[in-house]
Amino acid sequence: MEEQIQLKMIQLSQVETQMVRWLWYPFIPYGKLTIIQGDPGDGKSTFILNIAAMLSKGQGFDTDMEQGNPVNVIYQTAEDGLADTVKPRLESAGADCTRISIIDESEKSVSMTDDRLEQAIRKENAGLLILDPIQAYLGCGTDMNRANEAREMTKKLGSIAERTGCAIVLIGHMNKGSGAKAAYRGMGSIDFYAVARSVLLVGRIEGQPNMRAVVQIKNNLSAFGHSKAFELTEEGFRWIGDYEITADEILGGIAPKACKIDMAKQFLQELAHSKNLIMSNEILELAAQEGISKRTLENAKKELGIKAKRINGSWYWDLHKD
Helix, strand or coil, X not given: CCCCCCCCCCCHHHCCCCCCCEEECCCEECXXXXXXXXXXXXXXXXXXXXXXXXXXXXXXXXXXXXXXXXXXXXXXXCCCCHHHHHHHHHHHCCCCHHHEECCCCCCCCCCCCCHHHXXXXXXXXXXXXXXXXXXXXXXXXXXXXXXXXXXXXXXXXXXXXXXXXCEEEEEEECCCCCCCCHXXXXXCCHHHHHHCCEEEEXXXXXXXXXXXXXXXXXXXXXXXXXXEEEEEECCEEEEEEECCCCHHHHHCCXXXXXXXXXXXXXXXXXXXXXXXXXXXXXXXXXXXXXXXXXXXXXXXXXXXXXXXXXXXXXXXXXXXXX
16 A cells, blocks of 8 residues: 655745855756766766866856865765776866865765765765766666656755765766757757756857857856867867857857857958947947947957047047057
8 A cells, every 4th residue: 555645845935035146157056967968988077077177166167156265075986997087187287175075986886866965965964076087976776868767866866966066977878869959859758957047058069179158048047158178189178268169069060150259350350441430329320230248249359459439429439559
């Protein structure tokens, strides 16, 4: 006979309103699950290790990443050796390795439903837990392609994140389907994707063999973040920042469209042939007609060294270059 569970109700008036806290706005929230997915060898682990290294020192790639207070990190990996790969990579990135820990799996392997995950987060006061790759932490006999099994595992992990306030990041390999949406090329059941609040795609940039793009393909908590890029050089990891590319361009192996900032610079240079001094509002309107955003136009203005002047109470852009 099925056990009867007593009905319990929660009135929203009794729930204390809270703001979402961000480890890296709007990509990695505290107290939630984030997925970073991509093809094997495309730089997912390098990307997250460099995030961990920066956070361990209280630094960030940009002002949207938590800075000032060093963050304790737990990094579980089943693919790379700790002594010859993980630690050297972290040291190369300048990490404070006293703030980065690993659960000892010598006696028993860790799984997504393992109570040691929450114990470790609380013991280390960790702000970030990484499971890399998630396929290795499913536990014996678990089929990640079965929706009921995937959802139960992921919900339990999400509950751990919520109770502890820790940001939990799952690194996942894409499946081999071609031409499909990123959500359906992810880690087995779509339920992994459904439970995560943020999903990032890491992939190669066509025609740029050393560069990788990071594109947010899901965000339930805020507006989508601008696509980013990084480079893997002989000297190591180099953060580039904002980059104009879409998930479809990454998945389809399509070269990204001409960089929007280059288009904006060309637009301003062409305007300069007609007039040197133009009202800023007029320039913004003309740019909007060309599909150029105010933010992109301002960046192009800065790169070209264009100055703004106030004349008779109105702002003008001086397109003349000495």
